[in-house]
Amino acid sequence: MTEVPPSGDELLDDGDELRRAIEAIVLVSDEPVPSELLAQLLEVSVPRIDEICGQLALDYEASGRGFQLARVAGGYRYQSHPDQEQWIERYVLEGRSAKLSAAGLETLAIVAYKQPISRAQVSAIRGVNVDGVMRTLQNRGYLIEVGRDPGPGQAVLYGTSQRFLEELGVDSLDDLPPLASFMPDSETVDTLERGLRTSIDADLDAEAGDGPTS
Amino acid sequence: MTEVPPSGDELLDDGDELRRAIEAIVLVSDEPVPSELLAQLLEVSVPRIDEICGQLALDYEASGRGFQLARVAGGYRYQSHPDQEQWIERYVLEGRSAKLSAAGLETLAIVAYKQPISRAQVSAIRGVNVDGVMRTLQNRGYLIEVGRDPGPGQAVLYGTSQRFLEELGVDSLDDLPPLASFMPDSETVDTLERGLRTSIDADLDAEAGDGPTS
């Protein structure tokens, strides 16, 4: 426990006052509170806020609290400790969203990496109509309209929302690994290539000598 | 996983496990959690719950947390510590416009679309007691009493106010968006149905020996 003894004979220092104010503000917020906002309200620097919050999160963990102070979507929030999942599940939770379908996840994945992107572009990548899935994702607050294509047609362009980051539990999109790291491995690419290979390819290779390789 | 504190040299006892579960449940709840409900969920007696919560409240106070575990309306909830009020006010006034909690907004939405409606009916839809939330919405002038149920009990019926329409920026209730496009989609149902079909197929294949192959 990191507490000052009840009968403590020293005043809370400045850091402690800041910590208490942060605890109070984050507790009453219903969304992650940005470091910048905390810094502005408490009139200290952003690094100081991050330092105190980092220490606070460690304190909670060390004293075995049933909750955590988490950094998500650019801010701080309280959340239940993952190891208390079983108890939380017993407690009826409103709005605990149903799992996304495979189609929903893939569509979300495409928008996350290709944003801003139009519905037609997502559809072209997936090879199916995605209108319904996109609408679902928008209703669930994962996708938002972020603008319009300047070209003809002025298609609506979509991006992922703050809410998406919150549900994903990451601080920002930059925390996602680069797209290249998700490319199928060379073995899979070979398999796909062989699946489409015709015997005439060999002839062509021989003939063209330096044709484009796949 | 329930973990032992990093440098702790004694295991968490049963009381500590209960404490952690209570912390997690009360933290994620948007209404005070009744002792009886906690007792039922955690399968211990009500006095045991009250004992642990009482001790927990003292702990928070002793360790100078910026929040409290308070007993309100027969249940427990977290709230900011009274001596942090100045910071909360600053946060509310300067930080951003304060918003209704998710619970408040949902309650308001139910009344808006289902009015006239009684408190008990709203409560039945949300699955939790809504007395506190309804009172707050009424105090804020968003909800008004519009009549009484003619049936036995003569429950008060609520509706939304003119002020609510003004703040929402619509002219009349008819201007509220139709619900159809926002309702939970059939995606989950579809997935389930496909899953069923697949398992039926598998069964039939196994039975027939020569299922639908190409």
Place this chain on the structure above:
Amino acid sequence: MPVDVSTEVFEGPLDLLLQLILQEEVDLYEVSLASIVDAYLATIDRLIESEDGLDLEVATEFLLIAATLVELKTRRLLPDPEGDELDESIWLWEERDLLLARLIECKTFKNVAERVESLLTAAGRSVPRRAGLDERFLAITPDLLGGVGPDDLARAFARAVRPKPVPEVSLHHVTPITASVSEALGRLARTLPYLGAATFRELTADTDDRIEVVVRFLAVLELYKEGLVELDQASTFGELTVSWLGGGHSEVDVDLVLAGADRYDG
């Protein structure tokens, strides 16, 4: 030889092709264009014959890919001895590469989707506090609905009426699944002898409740296991027909079936 198509839960033509190729390698340790094309065409056939049919937009995409595949397969079977259609071959080759590029892109995002899912799952183990301000502080703010629009209200409503997870605590007392399966069994065993046969869709026509549909499906499987019904499905996406085999209606049948249902008791 047939690629295993009973596992197909695919999303559109590209996804189907991806699965067929990767699945075939798993099954045969090698891929063969011919069998992939056959499986692909067979699937399109079944989709067209299925009761829902294919909508035009989806069908077009299926057929475009099918056309490319058939062309590729034909070339393989009938290599041009003259070699004088080089231009056309190059065109085909480009089509092939385009298809390959699309498959790779599709697979890439499937991999991303897996990561997104695991992140969502991990994050889902924690639940954020969303209680917001308590009433003391609501009083000091003038614009509580600031930033809330009509659509937010409609979404909040949808959220509020979304079916909530059943609190697990109640399961200790009522074991609802067991009760419901028995109930569904009893009803099926009483009605099916009169109906003779019915589709699963008809048997669930009176309910939208997913749990109820699952429960009835379990009941049908139970009857099937007991040899009291026959299940028949004309095509993969077709209707499931449940036919009663158990003879005339009698209380004995019902009791027998209900006895079988006890096995669901956990």
